[in-house]
Amino acid sequence: RIRHYKWDVKYEYKSPDCYKKLAITINGGTPGPTILAQQGDTVIVEVKNSLMLENLAIHWHGIRQNGTPGMDGTEGVTQCPIVPGDTFKYEFKVDRAGTYLYHAHYGMQREAGLYGSIRVSLPDGKTEPFAYDYDRSIILNDWYHKSTYEQATGLSSIPFVWVGEPQSLLIQGRGKFDCSSTPSAPGVCNASNPECSPYVMTVIPGKTYRLRVASLTALSSLSFQIEGHNMTVVEADGHYVEPFVVKNLFIYSGETYSVLIKADQDPSRNYWMTTNVVGRLPNTTAGLAILNYYPNHPRRSPPTAPPAGPIWNDTAPRLAQSQAIKARQGFISTPPAIPDRVLVFLNTQNLVNGYIRWSINNVSFTLPHTPYLVALKYNLRHVFNQSPPPIGQDLQNYDIYSVAKNKNASLSDGIYRLQFNTTVDIILQNANTMTTNNSETHPWHLHGHDFWVLGHGIGKFDINNDPKKYNLVNPIMKNTVPIHPYGWTALRFKADNPGVWLFHCHIESHFHMGMGVVFEEGIEKVGNLPSSIMGCGETKGFGRP
Numbered sequence: 083r084i085r086h087y088k089w090d091v092k093y094e095y096k097s098p099d100c101y102k103k104l105a106i107t108i109n110g111g112t113p114g115p116t117i118l119a120q121q122g123d124t125v126i127v128e129v130k131n132s133l134m135l136e137n138l139a140i141h142w143h144g145i146r147q148n149g150t151p152g153m154d155g156t157e158g159v160t161q162c163p164i165v166p167g168d169t170f171k172y173e174f175k176v177d178r179a180g181t182y183l184y185h186a187h188y189g190m191q192r193e194a195g196l197y198g199s200i201r202v203s204l205p206d207g208k209t210e211p212f213a214y215d216y217d218r219s220i221i222l223n224d225w226y227h228k229s230t231y232e233q234a235t236g237l238s239s240i241p242f243v244w245v246g247e248p249q250s251l252l253i254q255g256r257g258k259f260d261c262s263s264t265p266s267a268p269g270v271c272n273a274s275n276p277e278c279s280p281y282v283m284t285v286i287p288g289k290t291y292r293l294r295v296a297s298l299t300a301l302s303s304l305s306f307q308i309e310g311h312n313m314t315v316v317e318a319d320g321h322y323v324e325p326f327v328v329k330n331l332f333i334y335s336g337e338t339y340s341v342l343i344k345a346d347q348d349p350s351r352n353y354w355m356t357t358n359v360v361g362r363l364p365n366t367t368a369g370l371a372i373l374n375y376y377p378n379h380p381r382r383s384p385p386t387a388p389p390a391g392p393i394w395n396d397t398a399p400r401l402a403q404s405q406a407i408k409a410r411q412g413f414i415s416t417p418p419a420i421p422d423r424v425l426v427f428l429n430t431q432n433l434v435n436g437y438i439r440w441s442i443n444n445v446s447f448t449l450p451h452t453p454y455l456v457a458l459k460y461n462l463r464h465v466f467n468q469s470p471p472p473i474g475q476d477l478q479n480y481d482i483y484s485v486a487k488n489k490n491a492s493l494s495d496g497i498y499r500l501q502f503n504t505t506v507d508i509i510l511q512n513a514n515t516m517t518t519n520n521s522e523t524h525p526w527h528l529h530g531h532d533f534w535v536l537g538h539g540i541g542k543f544d545i546n547n548d549p550k551k552y553n554l555v556n557p558i559m560k561n562t563v564p565i566h567p568y569g570w571t572a573l574r575f576k577a578d579n580p581g582v583w584l585f586h587c588h589i590e591s592h593f594h595m596g597m598g599v600v601f602e603e604g605i606e607k608v609g610n611l612p613s614s615i616m617g618c619g620e621t622k623g624f625g626r627p
């Protein structure tokens with residue numbers, strides 16, 4: 083089956099948290115429409131860029147794009163941007179049931195509101211290995227009042243201007259900024275604007291709900307909680323999880339989970355659904371939505387105060403959740419026993435010519451003007467640095483608990499070229515930032531693949547002993563995974579998807595500041611590329627008959 087969508091993308095004044103600002107909408111809304119498809123379907127999305135002054139690209143997060151690497155929607159990597167006025171046709175297969183996302187992948191545009199859900203159902207006749215009565219989706223987000231331009235400019239300036247903590251937290255596109263906290267021109271902040279009334283999820287007492295929870299925050303790591311209700315985690319990034327019960331679900335930007343909730347509490351009232359910032363000193367009030375027990379009035383506030391979030395700087399329960407996520411019995415895909423190649427990626431905050439940047443092995447990433455996919459396919463060698471970035475870092479002699487002795491790093495748009503079909507291990511090693519006694523959380527997202535999560539730990543990775551503790555029995559597969567403060571995360575994937583794929587920190591400002599790498603594999607197996615992805619940089623004239 084073909085699922086055909088036509089989207090018009092533009093700027094509109096919106097007040098998702100009661101504060102009026104320009105947001106990017108799809109067909110008038112943020113979040114945009116949910117894409118509903120069945121495993122094996124072809125999704126076609128015709129995107130018209132009506133932003134007037136700004137380029138655009140849309141990434142289909144978690145969709146592997148096997149055979150369609152030019153449809154990944156990553157500006158600078160797989161395509162030229164869609165220029166204002168143009169319509170771009172994305173066409174790809176959804177080959178696996180599960181919960182996925184889409185969002186802008188041009189500059190820091192995602193945080194202006196261009197995002198939504200993709201829900202892929204099982205083929206006819208197949209059923210999920212867990213029972214539920216109803217299926218619901220929500221996206222969690224954080225929200226800034228400054229434009230992406232102001233933020234990106236501050237991050238790229240001397241002196242550096244940090245984006246700071248978000249002004250509010252949104253649940254399914256709705257939040258509540260305290261209008262009395264800042265003097266604003268009349269009409270800018272209006273607490274009774276219906277656009278910022280809380281999201282309401284209505285449940286029927288006694289029924290079980292599958293709630294698909296996703297995070298697309300620009301910065302924040304979140305704890306999600308439903309007052310008085312436990313959640314059973316059953317899916318992560320499109321893979322079945324060996325069920326486990328949580329009170330708080332920790333969720334990082336780019337991740338999706340399905341949780342089962344039973345509406346088994348006192349049915350005479352409503353309950354709070356909350357999000358709280360964790361991992362950074364919070365300066366944002368909790369995100370609130372209402373779990374409405376039918377037939378109570380959906381706008382009736384719960385009679386209790388919203389539950390407090392967990393302690394923001396307690397890493398232990400977050401590490402514990404990361405380690406608890408295992409593949410479900412009966413749905414285990416076992417990784418190859420040994421890797422062909424191991425890449426150690428030391429994550430550091432650095433200076434490049436006085437600018438604050440993030441680096442992997444002391445190299446801070448920049449995007450070339452000509453997309454890699456086209457450059458590699460047509461052998462345009464001069465458009466990006468042909469020397470690969472460092473393949474490892476001597477961790478032995480690096481103190482991850484201190485500010486680096488030499489803070490300087492360099493910029494490069496060089497890439498890692500992987501041999502097709504080989505097994506690659508990546509060790510993400512966290513470290514101290516340029517601030518004493520500070521290490522941050524980074525959610526890493528890989529395009530074009532799912533990887534096995536072999537292990538998480540705190541401290542310096544021990545190349546001789548930690549691999550012996552890898553979970554090779556029932557590791558979960560994911561496309562996004564956090565590294566915790568001062569911690570490490572080990573992943574394994576097969577380089578079996580011909581194309582060029584970004585692997586990056588999903589925090590908007592961190593990727594803008596260079597926190598990413600690019601992998602190429604099997605470029606010789608990539609078929610003809612659509613001319614629609616070309617037209618910029620050195621690709622002008624390519625793809626024309």
Ligand SMILES: O=C1O[C@H]([C@@H](O)CO)C(O)=C1O
Pocket residue numbers: 244431515516517522591592595
């Ligand atoms: O990239 C970042 O920069 C700031 C800070 O480290 C420098 O001001 C911060 O908290 C980040 O996550």
